Amino acid sequence: MPASERSDKRMTCRFAILTLFAALVAAIPARAQQQALPVTEIAPGVFVHVGAIAQMTQENEGAIANVGFVIGNHAVAVIDTGGSVREGQKLLAAIRKRTDKPVRYVINTHGHPDHVFGNAAFLGNETIFIGHKNLPQALNTRGPFYLDAFRKIMGDTLIDEVRIVPPIRLVDGILKLDLGGRTLVLHAWPAAHSDSDLTVLDETSKILFAGDLVFIDHIPVMDGNIRGWLRMMDELSKEPAERVVPGHGPVSQWPTALADERRYLETLAADVKALTVKGAPIKAAADTAAASERSRWQLFDDYNARNATAAFSEIEWE
Amino acid sequence: MSHLRLLCLLTLFAAALGAQTSRAAEPVDPWPGLVQDIFNNRAINDGSNVLAIEMPYRAEDAAIVPVTLRSKLSPDDNRHLKAITLVIDQNPAPMAAKFEIGPDARVSEISTRVRVNSYTNVHAVAELSDGQLYMVKTYVKASGGCSAPATKNVEEARNRLGQMKYRQFARADDGPTNGPREAQIMIGHPNNSGLQMDQVTHLYVPAFFIDELHLWQDDSPILSMEGGISISEDPNIRFTYVPNGAKTFRAEAKDTSGHIFQKEWKVDASGS
Numbered sequence: 391m392p393a394s395e396r397s398d399k400r401m402t403c404r405f406a407i408l409t410l411f412a413a414l415v416a417a418i419p420a421r422a423q424q425q426a427l428p429v430t431e432i433a434p435g436v437f438v439h440v441g442a443i444a445q446m447t448q449e450n451e452g453a454i455a456n457v458g459f460v461i462g463n464h465a466v467a468v469i470d471t472g473g474s475v476r477e478g479q480k481l482l483a484a485i486r487k488r489t490d491k492p493v494r495y496v497i498n499t500h501g502h503p504d505h506v507f508g509n510a511a512f513l514g515n516e517t518i519f520i521g522h523k524n525l526p527q528a529l530n531t532r533g534p535f536y537l538d539a540f541r542k543i544m545g546d547t548l549i550d551e552v553r554i555v556p557p558i559r560l561v562d563g564i565l566k567l568d569l570g571g572r573t574l575v576l577h578a579w580p581a582a583h584s585d586s587d588l589t590v591l592d593e594t595s596k597i598l599f600a601g602d603l604v605f606i607d608h609i610p611v612m613d614g615n616i617r618g619w620l621r622m623m624d625e626l627s628k629e630p631a632e633r634v635v636p637g638h639g640p641v642s643q644w645p646t647a648l649a650d651e652r653r654y655l656e657t658l659a660a661d662v663k664a665l666t667v668k669g670a671p672i673k674a675a676a677d678t679a680a681a682s683e684r685s686r687w688q689l690f691d692d693y694n695a696r697n698a699t700a701a702f703s704e705i706e707w708e
Numbered sequence: 709m710s711h712l713r714l715l716c717l718l719t720l721f722a723a724a725l726g727a728q729t730s731r732a733a734e735p736v737d738p739w740p741g742l743v744q745d746i747f748n749n750r751a752i753n754d755g756s757n758v759l760a761i762e763m764p765y766r767a768e769d770a771a772i773v774p775v776t777l778r779s780k781l782s783p784d785d786n787r788h789l790k791a792i793t794l795v796i797d798q799n800p801a802p803m804a805a806k807f808e809i810g811p812d813a814r815v816s817e818i819s820t821r822v823r824v825n826s827y828t829n830v831h832a833v834a835e836l837s838d839g840q841l842y843m844v845k846t847y848v849k850a851s852g853g854c855s856a857p858a859t860k861n862v863e864e865a866r867n868r869l870g871q872m873k874y875r876q877f878a879r880a881d882d883g884p885t886n887g888p889r890e891a892q893i894m895i896g897h898p899n900n901s902g903l904q905m906d907q908v909t910h911l912y913v914p915a916f917f918i919d920e921l922h923l924w925q926d927d928s929p930i931l932s933m934e935g936g937i938s939i940s941e942d943p944n945i946r947f948t949y950v951p952n953g954a955k956t957f958r959a960e961a962k963d964t965s966g967h968i969f970q971k972e973w974k975v976d977a978s979g980s
Contacts, residue, residue, distance in 0.1 A: 445852055502854035524862060532856040535770075535825065539850060542827075581861040613854060615861050669877045671819060671946065672774050676764065696768035696855060703772050703821070703942065704861075707868070707894070 462569020
C-alpha cells in the first residue's frame with residue numbers, strides 16, 4: 391500500500407472518529423460533560439453521597455439512596471451505584487476526581503432499584519460485582535418488573551440505559567476484600583429488610599455501610615422478614631463500627647443509630663400481631679398499624695401501609 | 709474498509725440515540741379481548757346491584773393487594789351466586805381466579821390477595837342462578853418504590869410449602885347461632901409466576917402455583933377456586949358462609965406440579 395493511500399485512510403479514520411464524536415455529543419450532551427456526584431470524605435479514603443429522602447423520580451435521576459466508595463492503596467470499592475446509570479456515571483466521575491486507581495469491586499447491599507440501577511456505569515475493565523448469595527435470584531425475579539415500573543416513573547431516557555447486572559462473586563456468611571492497606575469485611579445476613587442484605591465494614595475507619603438494614607429519618611421499608619429484621623438487629627449492633635452509613639439518612643453514630651428503627655419495627659410488629667390475634671382483616675393493618683409512629687418519619691404515608699401489609703402476611707402464620 | 713464500516717455503524721447508532729423515539733402510546737384497553745377469551749363473548753350486565761368489589765386505590769405492596777367480593781343480593785332475591793371470576797386486566801395472566809360457590813353454602817363474601825403488576829382495571833364478573841353474567845369493576849394504581857409482585861423471602865417460602873391453616877372467626881355476639889360465619893384458609897405456596905427468565909440460561913423458570921382449591925363442610929362444597937399466578941404467594945381465602953351443622957371443614961388444594969395438599973379440621977376448633 392503506497393504511503394499516500396495509507397495516509398488517506400488514516401485521514402478517513404480520523405474524520406470518522408471526529409464525526410462520530412460530534413454525533414454523540416449532539417445526541418446526548420449530558421454524557422459528554424459528566425458532572426461528579428457531590429460526595430463527602432467522612433474518613434480518610436471513605437466517601438459518601440447522602441441521597442435525598444424522596445421517591446425515585448425523573449427529576450432526581452433516582453438519586454435517593456446513600457452511595458459511596460472506599461479507596462485503598464491499589465484499588466477502589468464502590469458500595470451501591472444509585473438509582474440510574476446517570477447517577478452511577480456521576481459517582482464514577484466523583485471517584486475519578488480523587489483517584490486513578492482501578493474500581494476493582496462494585497458491592498450491592500441488596501437488589502432494590504435505588505441501589506443497583508447505576509451498576510451499568512461500572513461494567514467492563516476488571517470490575518467485579520459482589521452481592522449476597524440470594525441477590526442473583528432477587529434481581530432475576532424483580533429486575534424486569536422494576537425496569538417496567540420505573541420506565542413509567544422516570545421516563546425512557548433514564549431507564550433505556552439501565553442494565554440489570556447480577557453479582558459474579560457471591561457472599562454467604564463473611565467475605566474479606568483487600569483494597570491494599572485496608573480490608574473491607576462483607577457480611578451477608580438472613581432475610582430482614584430484604585432477602586439479600588449485605589453490610590460492608592471498613593476495618594480501618596470503623597465505618598459500617600449498612601445498606602437498607604439501617605434507615606434514619608426515612609421510614610424503614612420492609613420487603614423481607616420483620617421478625618428476622620428485629621432478630622438480626624442484636625447481631626448487627628455488634629459490628630465493631632464507630633459510625634454507620636445507613637441506606638437512607640445521615641451518617642450517624644453506631645450502634646445508637648439503630649434505636650429509632652428498632653422502635654418502629656417493634657411497634658409495627660406488636661400492632662400487627664394484635665390485629666391478627668383479634669381476627670382483623672389485612673386491610674385493617676394497612677389502615678391502623680404503627681399509626682403512633684407517623685410524626686417521627688419522613689415518607690411515612692408512602693411506605694407504612696405497605697410495611698403493615700407485608701408484616702401482616704408474615705405474622706398471621708405464627 | 710473496516711474503519712469505514714465501523715464509522716457507518718457507529719453513525720447509525722449515534723443517530724438512533726439522537727432520535728430517542730417516544731414510546732408513550734395510549735395503551736389499548738384489554739377488556740373487550742378478555743370478554744371474548746374468558747367469557748366467550750357472552751353478554752355481561754351491569755352488576756352494581758348484584759355484587760361489590762373492594763380494593764385499595766393504590767396497591768401498597770404489589771405482591772399482596774387485598775380484594776373483597778361481596779354479594780349485594782337481598783335475602784329475598786330468588787337468584788343466588790353461582791360463580792365469581794376475578795380479572796386483573798393488565799397482569800401477565802389477567803384471569804386471577806374463578807370462585808365457584810357451593811349450591812347450599814350461601815357464600816356472601818370472599819376476600820383474597822392478589823398481585824398487581826401495573827395500573828389496571830380489575831373486573832369481577834358474577835354468574836347468578838339465572839344464568840346471566842353481572843360485572844363490576846374498580847381501578848388500582850400500581851405501587852411505587854421497591855415493592856415487586858415477587859417472593860420476599862425465598863427460604864421461608866420454600867419451608868412453608870404445603871402448610872395449611874384453617875381459622876374460624878368469632879361470631880358476632882348478636883348474631884343468630886344458625887347465621888353466617890366467617891372462616892379463612894391459608895396454604896403455604898410460593899405461587900411462582902413462571903414469567904421470570906433465568907439470566908444465565910435464558911430459560912423461563914417453570915410456573916409453580918396452586919391451580920385448584922376445594923373447600924367442604926362435611927361432604928357439601930362451600931367454595932372452590934380455580935386459581936392462577938395473580939393470586940399472591942401463600943394463597944389466603946377468607947369467606948362468609950352459612951354453616952349446615954357439619955362437624956368438619958375440609959380443604960384440598962392441587963398445584964401445577966401435581967402436589968395434592970389436604971387437611972381436615974373440626975368445625976368448632978379455631979386455628980390449625
